[in-house]
Amino acid sequence: MPRFSVIVPAYRVQAYLHACLDSVLNQSFKDYEIIVVDDCSPDACGPIADEYAVRDPRVGVVHLPVNSGLGPARNAGMARATGDYLLFLDGDDTLTPEALQAVADRLDATGGPDVLVYDYARTYWSGESVRNVFAHHLAETGPPSFRLADRPELLKVLMVVWNKAYRREFVEAEGFTFAPGYYEDTPWTYPVLMAAGSIAVLDRVCVGYRQRRRGNILSTTTHRHFDVFDQYDRVFAFIDARPELASWRPVMFRRMLDHFSTLYTSRGRLPRGTRARFFRMARAHCRRYRTPGAPVPRRARLRHALFRLGAHRTYRALWAAQRLRGRLGRLAATAHRAARGAALQLHYRVQLRLPLRPGDAVFAAYWHRGYTCSPAALEATARALVPGLRTSWICRPEDARTVPDATRVLHPGTAAYWTALARSKFLVNNVNFDRRLVKRRGQILLQTHHGTPLKTMGTDLVHRPAAAGSIDFEQLLRNVDKWDFSLSANQHSTLVWERTYPSGYTTLEYGSPRNDVFHRTGPEETARLRELLGVPAGSTALLYAPTLRDYRRTQHHSLDLEQLVRVLGPHYVVLTRSHYLEATSHGAPGHTAHPRIIDVSAHPSVEELCLASDGLITDYSSLMFDYVNLDRPVVLYLEDAQAYEATRGTYFDPAAFPPGAVARDQEELHEIFTTDHWRGPRSTQRRAAFRARFCPYDDGHASERVVRRVFLNDTSGLPVPTPVTGRGPSGVPRQVPVREYTNG
Incomplete structure (x- = not known):
């Protein structure tokens, strides 16, 4: 059986x-x-x-x-x-x-x-x-x-x-x-x-x-929709045959009327000329089975009353009026949005004629998401180092909770938002600001980017339509022309940014500010983060963070996490995080159907997830370049390498120069973990070489270097980067020169 x-x-x-x-x-x-x-x-x-x-x-x-x-x-x-x-x-x-x-x-x-x-x-x-x-x-x-x-x-x-x-x-x-x-x-x-x-x-x-x-x-349009009356006859016959179910009769009566109303008002179901007969039959059922007692929502009371009264013409007139009101409402909303948009642009033009505020700075990240990435690290450092600086963060209302109390919150599309863009001296973002931004003389715009580029970016996407999508490259270059500084984490990034975003900005090869936290977080804070995420004590936590697939409409991933945790055993937990462009939920981390798979897509800080984990499984995500700063194992899962390379493309083959072990299918991934190869000496050697190449300036002081150079115009007192081989938890400094390039 x-x-x-x-x-x-x-x-x-x-x-x-x-x-x-x-x-x-x-x-x-x-x-x-x-x-x-x-x-x-x-x-x-x-x-x-x-x-x-x-x-x-x-x-x-x-x-x-x-x-x-x-x-x-x-x-x-x-x-x-x-x-x-x-x-x-x-x-x-x-x-x-x-x-x-x-x-x-x-x-x-x-x-x-x-x-x-x-x-x-x-x-x-x-x-x-x-x-x-x-x-x-x-x-x-x-x-x-x-x-x-x-x-x-x-x-x-x-x-x-x-x-x-x-x-x-x-x-x-x-x-x-x-x-x-x-x-x-x-x-x-x-x-x-x-x-x-x-x-x-x-x-x-x-x-x-x-x-x-x-x-x-x-x-479909058919007379068979009238079968609904026979079906409710059967429901009430069942209740009447069982006296113990009598209390459900008023509930079924209300649900029956709701069902009739839905059918009656659904376009394309009842054949032409049959609505009056449908209404009469609905009225007969109302009289036959009427059982008051179940609460009726206020919005449904009139519909139910009209059914009981058999007021077909009145119901139809009200239905038509409701549809007309809906159309007029949508037209009015469209007109209101257009008028509001025009008024805000007029307000912005006025603000552009007023003096700049030299002590104001505006920060944003990931198209107005929460307080995160390098702009967040720079905002916190700027508040601490720049006397009298007033900072604002642009984000959606649902992300306002992530912004520090000392920082002003600006919601996109408001008058305050446009005022800040028009009059603040400093503008910092890891993507581009609104295309309507007018870069004023005296304003300083810092582009931090959001990670070291592995996949092709910017103008390199011109000949990759599957990845480029609807990018307007002319508008992209107009936005790039507004940059004063472009932040780079390493020489590889510098060479890519200057070629793919060609303009006259100055490149600051200072490191990645969002990685400073990795050098400043102690074991007590790490333990608190693990407890917050629901990682059981004594467990090994693996962070699974795949990147977006441009060639797929739906972002399903072939890695079977439930099979993976079964292979790993009871002492492992997988923290799974979707790419920010596909993650739509917000709030606390949630548990999936498997108790040892925890969905952390909603967690506001990927840096905290890195700190809370013992190893990373990723593919083509720039997170690998950040994660190696923790000197913890990284495993690349590249099951779709051929498709990814054909559609998006990469600047180097990650399998040829990886930060750790590489798996090309799930069976190979299982073997990497069951043999402990994921944290063996070969993986450690690869990680060290990867870190030396891509993290020369990530010593915990990248934010300070950027703030002193951009906000304080200090070019001589910048913290000297600590060599990778000499870094401890706080990054003990040694004399290594900091490079600064002017692209022109």
Whole structure:
């Protein structure tokens, strides 16, 4: 008897069925059977299913003689099922990697409930994936299992059959089957949840719910949308047959009206000329099943009242008025934005005519993200060293919490923002400022960049359209012409920046200010950071930080972290961090489905993550150049080297001159760790050579050198860099000259 029976109804999904079945067969958890029900599909669904059945004995196929619809197809699958739990997966949807293992683990942890509800994400043709907006109702808090009455908010999660696992004995004992017709999920999901003696939740996306552009059954125009009335008849018949469920009647009454309202106002579902009949039938159901008691949101009260009264014309007029109001509102919002933008630009032009403020400095990083990178290190040092300096940091409102109290926060696009850009003497950024910035005589603009370049940058991207995307190179060069200083961490960076960003700025080869913290943080602070991130005491923490793939629309990475931590063993933890251009969440670090994989994408400081880790796994990220300052192991995972080189390109082959061990596939990566090669003498030797070449000035005083040169115009009292071989925790200085270049 398998643990799971995965039932897949298939009708006109030949383009998606391979991906659906592969998503199940590629699961690491193998104790399951797949039952594909060919609902007399006119396309190749049947032959595709038969082909899989020949290749894998876990796949069984049921061919229905006539097309019966989703409900009867699922019933046919259940009749063949032998698993402990039933899972349903539509033929155009997919399971996410490791979903079955996560479901099995959660079922074990919660004592084998009647129903387990897990999460899903809507997936689009573009590769975009959007998680269910009601995911917070699946929080794994409170008792491991419960009844629906204990957590009624669970009904807000999409009421479909395929985001749940059902104990087969429970389903058979209750005699649950699917009804024919459209909206067959309705008389299944509500009765199942109301009757379940135990329910559990899994806060994990397990299903990719494909959003098809065309061909979705429920988005077609047909009289079969009237099936919704029969389906709610079945729901109320179930409740009436069980007096103990009477308390759910007002809840179902309200949800029925919400469903009717959604159908009525959805364009393209009800055939022309049928809305009045739909409204009359909805009114009849209101009268038949009306049960006051469930609270109705204020915005829905009028709709419900009009349904009960049968006021079809009034409802339709209000609906039309609401749509018109929405259009007018959008037009008004567009006009308001245009007027506000014009007013702000007028304000900026006025500010440009006023005197500069010699004691003001504006800092920003990563297109207005939080307080981070070299601009943050320079801001803190400038406040400490420059008398009377007033500093401001430009960031989005959600990142304001990361800015020190002593620093003024500016939000992009405000009058204060434009005033600061117009009148501050010093402008510091690791990317370019707004293209509308007018560089005034007397202003000093420092470009810090954000790391040593490995991948091709600037004008070198002209002939690499996959990486360049929509870059306007003429505008890019106009922005570069505003730079007064370009900060460089090493000679390699100097040569790249001056060639790819050609202009008349002065290069300061002073080191990377964002790395100063590595030389000034003690073991007590490091221990605090590890505790904050949730790294267990005594564990070895590996930071996994891949860079962006320009050639991919979706930033999925081939490294299977769950498999990696299983190979590494219980004393290892992986801190996984997405590239800043793909990370969208904010807040505290979060745990993934695996307890030894911690998602730290939301952590505001990558430098703190480096300090908290014992080793780095990366690919083409510039983080490797910073991380070697800690003299901790680095492993490069270059499984897509050929594709990356063809699309983005690199300035040198990282496999030929790496900062540590190099893996080209997951098996090789596992071997590097199991043999301890990742921190062996060969890796140490490579890291030392890499550090000597790329970190000659990263001694903990790069920020001070930059601030003294740019803000204080001091060219003689700069701290002399400490040689790499002579650096301790605080970087003991020795006499090594500091280079300064003028590009002109």
